[in-house]
Amino acid sequence: MKRRLLLVSNSTLHGGGYLDHCQQQITEFFGKDVRRVLFVPYALHDRDAYTKTARNKFQTLGYEVDSLHEAEDPVRAVRKAEGIFIGGGNTFRLLKSLYDSKVVMEIRKRVMEDGVPYMGSSAGTNVATISISTTNDMPIVYPPTFAAIGLVPFNINPHYLDHDSSSRHMGPSVLSPSTSTLITWTTTPAAATWGRPENRGSRSTTKKQTLQVCWV
């Protein structure tokens, strides 16, 4: 089964509205077959307000939104999902809540075995990787592990910027299967030790997108 992932670095681009910068990618990604998207608002404190924001935006794109925090049985909600979107916020809060509601393995199963499309933004991109060990967020809560959903065989720092003083890149990166040249990785990732830049794996930089990939 081919996994389908849309991993976005930021939910907003300076001066733009929520998900405005990647709305074309979103509609291409979920397509016509998906009618309802299961939204995961766990990364922010106010889940109701966050769901409202996501719901309003997705409705303008033609999708209804169910929020995981409104589901009586979160695991069952994931089992029924046509598409999944995990929003950004604090990565530690998000990962802890995913484990608290026992949906980590179910999301992995749906994406890896059933081909359910998964969209993540910022923290939602972090938790799609092997672990959250490359997040820049502060550890405000203590998750049971740093291991994440593991939909890709590497870690991502969605807010990484090259130390290029001439760069004017201030915006988000969008990484999708349809633009897979943005990222390069081998199918047998090598071991890497953090703190050794020469081992940090491949890095892909285009004019508008900057992404750090770290083998773990």
Add this chain to the structure above:
Amino acid sequence: MKRRLLLVSNSTLHGGGYLDHCQQQITEFFGKDVRRVLFVPYALHDRDAYTKTARNKFQTLGYEVDSLHEAEDPVRAVRKAEGIFIGGGNTFRLLKSLYDSKVVMEIRKRVMEDGVPYMGSSAGTNVATISISTTNDMPIVYPPTFAAIGLVPFNINPHYLDHDSSSRHMGPSVLSPSTSTLITWTTTPAAATWGRPENRGSRSTTKKQTLQVCWV
């Protein structure tokens, strides 16, 4: 017993050598009574090299350095210490190693009950607080808890900079009991929620020092 703490934000200042910017505070802090300082190199991967750096610097200031990683019995080494210095690096690696070697409570006891002077820099300042929840470091290893040594009743982000576009502050902060006006706190800290700037507690900014204090 009065606790004696010298909490430094950075080990180097741009253009200067290791601990050059605070060497006067170091000699004032440890004084003449302390002859040997117990150094904790756990925050960096290469403990031997880190110890050599610290040892060389402290010898120029008149102090011998014993390193915790060279001790056969780390707890016993803390029990015998005249002064303690925990260096910077990765806060998660540091905290995990402190717990692995079972010295967290012993350091706390020596500082809080015996008045042993404690110096921390960067990550060594983070672990002196209630928890490491305000670190900017990446979670490269998984400590058994985020709770830290708890020598002060609040958290510190040693690398915090105000979003002041007119500021030219690029250097470290030095916080010591002798300059306690740099930081303000109440003896009964209020609860705060991260992500709500209005609740983040007191903040102290001087021309050369910038520090964020967060009630937890």
